[in-house]
Amino acid sequence: AQKVTQAQTEISVVEKEDVTLDCVYETRDTTYYLFWYKQPPSGELVFLIRRNSFDEQNEISGRYSWNFQKSTSSFNFTITASQVVDSAVYFCAAPDFNKFYFGSGTKLNVKP
Amino acid sequence: KAGVTQTPRYLIKTRGQQVTLSCSPISGHRSVSWYQQTPGQGLQFLFEYFSETQRNKGNFPGRFSGRQFSNSRSEMNVSTLELGDSALYLCATRDSSSYEQYFGPGTRLTVT
Numbered sequence: 662a663q664k665v666t667q668a669q670t671e672i673s674v675v676e677k678e679d680v681t682l683d684c685v686y687e688t689r690d691t692t693y694y695l696f697w698y699k700q701p702p703s704g705e706l707v708f709l710i711r712r713n714s715f716d717e718q719n720e721i722s723g724r725y726s727w728n729f730q731k732s733t734s735s736f737n738f739t740i741t742a743s744q745v746v747d748s749a750v751y752f753c754a755a756p757d758f759n760k761f762y763f764g765s766g767t768k769l770n771v772k773p
Numbered sequence: 774k775a776g777v778t779q780t781p782r783y784l785i786k787t788r789g790q791q792v793t794l795s796c797s798p799i800s801g802h803r804s805v806s807w808y809q810q811t812p813g814q815g816l817q818f819l820f821e822y823f824s825e826t827q828r829n830k831g832n833f834p835g836r837f838s839g840r841q842f843s844n845s846r847s848e849m850n851v852s853t854l855e856l857g858d859s860a861l862y863l864c865a866t867r868d869s870s871s872y873e874q875y876f877g878p879g880t881r882l883t884v885t
Contacts, residue, residue, distance in 0.1 A: 696872075696873075698876075704861055704878060705876055705878045705879065706865070706876035707876075708873055708876075711872060752816065758829065759804065759821045759823075759828055759829045760806075760818045760821065760829050761808075761816075761865075761874060763816040764815075765815045766815065766816075
């Protein structure tokens, strides 16, 4: 089974600050996927990114970027120039066959 | 394509009653998974259905059951409700070629 750890329970930043959300995973699989999801106050989990274990290139999408490092078993997520609309709970997740294992989530508060 | 829909969105039940929640997947998605989200336990996998068969099950008591219909719609049933069953129940669907799960808005169940 996979294990996903998000040590940061809650982070507060002021708008326009950069913020990094940490995710550490444990797996015995040689091939695996990792995901990030965003959960705004409405409750629906929104898919952000999927990364497979073969691809260690960093990914950037607008203000979002992801740093995947197999050597440290980390898949960190950075928001550049944060905005109030980024306030949400962010989850890192790893599937094991057809079960998803989620981290405990990091609540991000972006203050104006 | 229409997204994942869940009904009802909110539900209040009393202890001992039973409840049925419904999930309609994105068109073409045959896999439906259910998750329970509580403040204390986080996001926990309940079960997954594919082509009307349960493929995976999480560590929940037998009071939690589900089924899937030929049109891929799924229902989840909880019998003999307990206070601890109060939670946000999320449904996620995916097509068979991808690991990406797409979540519905959830059903918030309150047991009094």
